[in-house]
Amino acid sequence: MVRDIAEQLKVRFSEMGLEVPLEEIEKKLDELINGFRVPVEEAKRSVLSQYAKERKSADLVKVKDIQSEGRWISLKTKVVQLWPSESKLIAQSGLIGDDTGIIRFVSWIKSDLPPVEEDKCYMLKNVVTDEWQGRYSVKLTRSTEIVPLEEDIEVSSLVEEFVGAIVDIQSGSGLIKRCEFCNRALLKGSCGEHGKVDGSYDLRIKGVIDDGKIVQEILLNREIVENLIGITLDEAKKMAVEALDQSLVLDAFQERLIGRYFSIKGPRVGRYILVEHITSAPKISDKEVTELIKESEALGC
Amino acid sequence: MLSREVAKRVFAREFGEANMAFKEQDDQYAPQYLLTPTGAKCNRILFVGTLIEKEDIGNDVEYWRARVADPTGSFLIYAGQYQPEAAQALSSIDPPQFVAVVGKPNTYEMGGGEIVTSVRPERIHIVDADTYDLWILETARQTLQRLKQLNEGGEDATKAKEHYSPDIGHYKQMVLEALKTISKCGEKVSFIDLSDI
Numbered sequence: 001m002v003r004d005i006a007e008q009l010k011v012r013f014s015e016m017g018l019e020v021p022l023e024e025i026e027k028k029l030d031e032l033i034n035g036f037r038v039p040v041e042e043a044k045r046s047v048l049s050q051y052a053k054e055r056k057s058a059d060l061v062k063v064k065d066i067q068s069e070g071r072w073i074s075l076k077t078k079v080v081q082l083w084p085s086e087s088k089l090i091a092q093s094g095l096i097g098d099d100t101g102i103i104r105f106v107s108w109i110k111s112d113l114p115p116v117e118e119d120k121c122y123m124l125k126n127v128v129t130d131e132w133q134g135r136y137s138v139k140l141t142r143s144t145e146i147v148p149l150e151e152d153i154e155v156s157s158l159v160e161e162f163v164g165a166i167v168d169i170q171s172g173s174g175l176i177k178r179c180e181f182c183n184r185a186l187l188k189g190s191c192g193e194h195g196k197v198d199g200s201y202d203l204r205i206k207g208v209i210d211d212g213k214i215v216q217e218i219l220l221n222r223e224i225v226e227n228l229i230g231i232t233l234d235e236a237k238k239m240a241v242e243a244l245d246q247s248l249v250l251d252a253f254q255e256r257l258i259g260r261y262f263s264i265k266g267p268r269v270g271r272y273i274l275v276e277h278i279t280s281a282p283k284i285s286d287k288e289v290t291e292l293i294k295e296s297e298a299l300g301c
Numbered sequence: 302m303l304s305r306e307v308a309k310r311v312f313a314r315e316f317g318e319a320n321m322a323f324k325e326q327d328d329q330y331a332p333q334y335l336l337t338p339t340g341a342k343c344n345r346i347l348f349v350g351t352l353i354e355k356e357d358i359g360n361d362v363e364y365w366r367a368r369v370a371d372p373t374g375s376f377l378i379y380a381g382q383y384q385p386e387a388a389q390a391l392s393s394i395d396p397p398q399f400v401a402v403v404g405k406p407n408t409y410e411m412g413g414g415e416i417v418t419s420v421r422p423e424r425i426h427i428v429d430a431d432t433y434d435l436w437i438l439e440t441a442r443q444t445l446q447r448l449k450q451l452n453e454g455g456e457d458a459t460k461a462k463e464h465y466s467p468d469i470g471h472y473k474q475m476v477l478e479a480l481k482t483i484s485k486c487g488e489k490v491s492f493i494d495l496s497d498i
Contacts, residue, residue, distance in 0.1 A: 165347055165436075167308050167403045168424065210347065212310040212443050259349065259401020259426045261435045284434045286485045292438065293484060296445055296476045299469070 002029045005044060013051060016072055016126070016143060020051060028058075040183045052143035058126050064100035066138070069131035074136065078121045078153040081269070084184060084192045092116065095270055096124075096138075097155035104137040104270055111142045123147040134270065160273055162218075162261045163281055164211035173205045174250030175236045201230065203233050203252060206272075218264060228278055229256055308347035308403055310440040311337050313374035314475050316346070320416035321464050322408045335406035335418065339447040339472055340461035343406050346420065348376060349428060349436035352396045365391040369402060372437060372479040377419040380400060387422035394427060401428045401436070434483050441476045448472055 006026040013020045025047060028182055032043035058072040066073070080102055082094035092107040092115055105127070107113055127138040127147040140146070172185060177199035179191035186199045205220040226232050231239070231252065240246045261281035266274045311319075319337040332344045340388035348371060364381040365388055380387040384418070394400065404422035411417055448469055450458045461467065 076496065165308075165401070166303075167345075167347055169487060199475065208305060210308045212439060214348070215305045215307050255426060258424050259347070259428050260432050279404075281435060283431050284438045284483060288438060289480055289484045292441055292445065293477065293480045295479065296441070296473055299448060299473050 001019055002026055002033060005029055005040065008028045009047060012048065015070070016052070016128075018051060023165060049142070052126075055204065062100040063096075063098050063103050066103060066129050066136045069136070071092060071129045071131050072126055073129060074123065075127060076121070076123050076149065076153060078155050079116050079118050080155055081114075082118050094118075097153075099154050099156050101156060102269060104135070105140060107140040107144075111140055111144065113140055113144060114146055114177070116146060121123075121128065121149040121153045122150060123149055159265060159276075160268050161263070161265045162211070162214075162216050162273065163261070164207055164209045164214075164216070165259060165261050166207050166257045167210045167215075167259075168208040169250070169254045170206040170208070171258060173207065174203070174253055175233075175240055175246050176202055178202050201233060201237055203231075203236055203249075205257075207257065217272050218266075218275050220275045222280065224278060225253070228252060306332060306344035308345045309341045309343040310348070310436070310443045311339075311341050311343065312440055312444060312475055312479060313344060313348070313350070313369075313376045315339060315341075315372045315373070315444065315472060316376060316406070316418055317374055318465075319406075319418055320408065321408075321460075322416075333405075335459055336457060336464070338461060338467040339444055339452060340455070340457040340467040341443075341447055342457045345403065345405055345423075347401065347403050347436075348420075348440075349399065349401045349433045350376065351433075352394060352398045352400045354396055355391055355394075357392070363388055363392060367391055367396075369400060371440075372482040373475050376402070377417070377424075378404065378422050379407070379419055380422050380425075384422055388476060390425040394425070399428050399430060399433050401432060402428050436477050439485050441480050444472065444476050448476075486497045 003026060006022055006029055009025050010020060010022050028047050029043055032046060033040060035191055058074050060074045060076065063075065063077070075096070075098065077096040077098050080095040080097045082092060090106055090184050091109045091113065092285040094105060095102050097103065098219065125147065126143050127140050130137050130139050179185060179194055179197050180200055181194050181197065182191065184191055184193065186197065189196060189199070192199050203222040203225045205225055208219050209216050209218055212235045222227065222233060236249045239248055262278055263281050264273065264275045264278045266276040269280055315337050319335050321336040322333060324331045324333055337341045337343065345348050348369065350369040350371040352369050353375065357367055358366050359381065362382050365379065367378050368375045369378065380391055382388065402420065402422050403424040404420040407419045407421050409417045409419065430446050451462055451467065451469065
């Protein structure tokens with residue numbers, strides 16, 4: 001039985017990038033389980049944490065170099081944004097970044113790590129990369145060490161461009177209310193953190209732009225929305241009050257945007273592009289049409 | 302969380318000639334696809350055209366049947382209580398009008414085994430003529446790209462070739478017809494039917 005557990009642990013260690021002889025693990029387990037009558041689970045935990053502490057930390061890499069999953073690495077990063085917890089299993093999640101990019105991170109409750117703070121910089125030793133639908137993230141685990149840094153890390157915001165048609169505007173767009181304490185959007189007048197609050201009004205759009213090949217989620221803040229639609233926050237409030245209906249503003253936005261082509265520009269943050277510039281896509285040019293006609297005519301049948 | 306499916310761009314004629322609906326997994330919630338003759342694997346489509354007719358064919362509740370024409374033919378759309386936004390839009394928009402439609406392909410088998418395609422719209426909004434032009438150009442470009450890929454043999458292209466044995470000349474002609482409606486030089490639009498006058 002001890003052998004089986006030792007083999008499991010050996011696999012676990014090699015996943016962590018640590019090669020430990022099987023006999024050595026077995027000896028330690030045997031001593032704990034048979035010698036000191038430690039319960040199996042506790043013995044496993046003990047051996048795991050012994051090695052996790054002893055091992056040297058994984059290679060220090062940059063965010064842009066994260067291109068595979070299951071790799072143990074260390075990162076020097078700044079916490080860009082913390083998100084409200086999505087799950088009881090998650091202690092913290094959000095975005096961290098360095099001068100090469102931004103990536104999502106997750107810290108699990110069971111990893112029992114000290115919390116990180118927004119805008120602070122840390123050396124994260126021994127985190128493991130993960131992938132979900134082509135997007136990479138890093139997981140902070142029990143063997144991760146978080147070292148606060150004094151220096152400030154410049155976080156790059158790589159600007160991306162996208163041209164396509166807006167195909168959806170999601171709920172949570174339009175005239176919304178935000179918590180006056182934490183600025184989170186309220187859901188039915190309630191903040192996830194602070195409960196029932198008065199909140200203050202804001203305008204935003206969470207949308208989806210699509211070029212027939214790629215779907216891209218976009219976020220537009222108040223300033224961009226006001227310029228694009230030509231309705232100010234005050235006017236939007238007035239519209240909602242007169243109609244006794246907050247959703248009127250959302251309807252107006254959808255009417256103006258869905259099915260139309262736009263060209264957008266802004267930094268990518270997680271799955272969104274934070275739109276800094278948005279303009280109607282340029283009208284078709286006769287040159288484009290003529291070229292495409294030529295290209296079609298050249299197609300052999 | 303499933304990621305959102307791309308809205309493919311296909312012309313009405315090609316969409317109407319498609320009949321290969323399938324799922325990639327057995328699960329009842331697995332996404333449904335319609336593979337078109339040029340190999341567009343559509344779970345969702347975006348098209349722009351002219352709403353030319355609409356009719357409420359429901360009994361107790363509104364159930365709209367409408368037609369949207371593009372340069373190559375027309376799309377049939379059905380919207381009822383499960384497409385509330387689209388149904389509401391259809392009830393308020395009077396034809397003729399340029400509209401953009403985002404929706405899911407649907408197939409229906411007629412008595413004789415013939416497959417009829419239609420669209421279950423998620424969104425219908427009024428747009429302008431410039432948007433129509435942009436859509437035609439984009440759809441022509443993407444259709445042409447798929448036609449070229451038919452001979453290069455990707456997964457969807459291979460499936461489409463096996464199932465439809467598509468006539469490339471037929472779809473090339475369709476793309477050209479569409480492009481000529483937005484071309485300012487060369488042939489002027491000459492599709493006016495004088496027989497009714």
